[in-house]
Amino acid sequence: MVNRIAFVSSEADDAREACARLTEQYGQTEIAEADIVVALGGDGFLLQTLRETMGTGKRVFGMNRGTIGFLMNEFREDGLLERLKATVHETIRPLEMETTSEDGTVSTALAINEVSLFRQSYQAAKVRVTVDDQVRMEELICDGVMVATPAGSTAYNLSAHGPILPLDAPLLALTPVSPFRPRRWRGALLSNKAVVRFDILEGRKRPVNAVADHTEIKSVTSVSVRESRDGTATLLFDPSHSWNERILTEQFRY
Numbered sequence: 001m002v003n004r005i006a007f008v009s010s011e012a013d014d015a016r017e018a019c020a021r022l023t024e025q026y027g028q029t030e031i032a033e034a035d036i037v038v039a040l041g042g043d044g045f046l047l048q049t050l051r052e053t054m055g056t057g058k059r060v061f062g063m064n065r066g067t068i069g070f071l072m073n074e075f076r077e078d079g080l081l082e083r084l085k086a087t088v089h090e091t092i093r094p095l096e097m098e099t100t101s102e103d104g105t106v107s108t109a110l111a112i113n114e115v116s117l118f119r120q121s122y123q124a125a126k127v128r129v130t131v132d133d134q135v136r137m138e139e140l141i142c143d144g145v146m147v148a149t150p151a152g153s154t155a156y157n158l159s160a161h162g163p164i165l166p167l168d169a170p171l172l173a174l175t176p177v178s179p180f181r182p183r184r185w186r187g188a189l190l191s192n193k194a195v196v197r198f199d200i201l202e203g204r205k206r207p208v209n210a211v212a213d214h215t216e217i218k219s220v221t222s223v224s225v226r227e228s229r230d231g232t233a234t235l236l237f238d239p240s241h242s243w244n245e246r247i248l249t250e251q252f253r254y
Contacts, residue, residue: 002131003035004029004033004034004035004036005026005027005028005029005034005035005036005037005038005080005084006028006029006030006031006033006034006036006037007022007023007028007038007040008017008031008036008037008038008039008040008049009040009045009065010039010040010041010042010044010045010065010066010202011041012041012042012066014065015040015041015045015065015066015121018040018063018065018075018077019040020172020249021077021163022080025080026080026081031053031058031221032226033059033196035059035091035196036059036060036061036084037049037053037059037060037061038056038060038062038063038084039060039061039062039063040062040063040065040075041065041066041071042064042065042067042068042069042072043062043068043070043072044066044068044073045066046060046062046071046072046235047071047112047113047151047213048093049062050112050233050235051094051110051112051213051233053131053233054094054110054227054231054232054233055168055230055231055232055233057234058234059085059089059234059235059236060233060234060235060236061073061087061235061236062175062235063075063076063182066110070142070154070155070246071151071154071235073236073237073238073241074222074238074241078092080224084236086239087236087237087238087239088236088237088238088239089235089236090167090168090234090235090237091232091233091234091235092112092149092151092167092226092233093149093151093192093227093229093231093232094110094111094112094149094227094228094233095110095111095112095114095115095147095172095212095225095226095227095228095239096108096225096226096227097108097109097110097111097115097210097212097223097224097225098213098223098224098225099119099210099217099220099222099223099224100145100220100221100222100223100245101217101218101219101220101221102203102204102219102220102221107217109212109213109215110213110214110231111149111152111212111215111227111254112149112151112152112213112233113148113149113151113152113155113156113157113213114146114147114148114149114152114155114156114157114213114221114239115146115147115158115210115211115212116144116145116146116177116210116211117144117145117146117198117200117208117209117210117211117220117223118143118144118177118208118209118211119142119143119144119206119207119208120206120207120208120209120218120219121206121207123205123206124141124142124145124180124206125140125141125142125143125145125200125206125208126139126140126141126200126201126206127139127140127142127145127198127199127200127201127208128140128184128198128199128201128203129145129170129174129197129198130196130197130198130199131174131190131194131195131196131197132194132195133195137166137182137185137186139201140176140179140181140185140239141179141180141181142176142178142179143177143178144176144177144178145174145175145176145177145198146160146162146173146174146175146177147172147173147174147175147190147196147225147240147242148162148165148166148172148173148175149172149227150165150166150167150168150169150171151167151235153165153173153203154221154247154250157173157175160175160176160177161175161186162175162187163175163187163189164247164250164251165189165247166244166247167195167235167244168193168244170181170190170191170193170250171189171191172189172190172191172192172194172196172227173187173189173190174187174188174189174190174196175187192227193227194226195225195226196224196225196226197222197224197225198222198223198224198225199222200220200221200222200223203219203221207219208220210223212232
């Protein structure tokens with residue numbers, strides 16, 4: 001049943017104008033009282049909306065008023081109620097990042113897309129990679145490395161030549177950024193139950209920052225990443241343009 005819709009938009013002119021027209025046509029409900037939240041903008045704004053509604057049970061339907069819009073549905077104003085009733089849903093689970101900084105401070109953050117480590121200076125980072133308490137790589141020399149969710153696999157992970165994952169795949173992508181040693185390592189696919197730990201080697205000489213979506217922690221000494229078992233968000237798609245269909249289309253581009 002779809003009676004109460006909350007329309008939200010990014011600051012882009014196209015998104016704000018579309019939000020005003022849709023609000024006039026379908027009405028506006030406060031997010032706390034809404035059955036569905038319709039997010040108008042690009043992928044970044046959709047992820048922001050998912051973060052803000054995480055754990056509330058709200059369903060989010062994105063319509064593209066941005067640039068790429070890989071996570072978004074096509075923008076159309078007519079027939080929205082019928083369209084929302086026919087949607088298929090996907091459950092998004094974020095990553096939990098826990099970091100320890102050089103001064104001993106422990107910080108936590110959630111990431112819907114990915115947790116990334118980046119070199120802070122001109123020198124490449126040196127990182128030890130441990131999966132489920134077993135060291136898998138004693139020394140990775142690189143510009144960075146990330147753990148990406150299926151939802152985030154089409155974002156920075158894809159730009160770094162990581163794999164695209166179906167939303168319902170019980171997997172995480174571990175992907176290096178410009179690896180220098182081992183030069184030919186292209187990453188790994190991990191179970192979504194895996195716990196990944198990164199220990200920074202020579203951290204004072206080669207400082208590293210950790211980023212969970214939009215939250216950045218500077219000069220970390222260790223970072224652990226796991227899929228959240230508690231926080232979830234629900235994303236809605238048109239049946240004719242599902243996430244899996246988009247993934248297949250992307251993989252068969254030539």
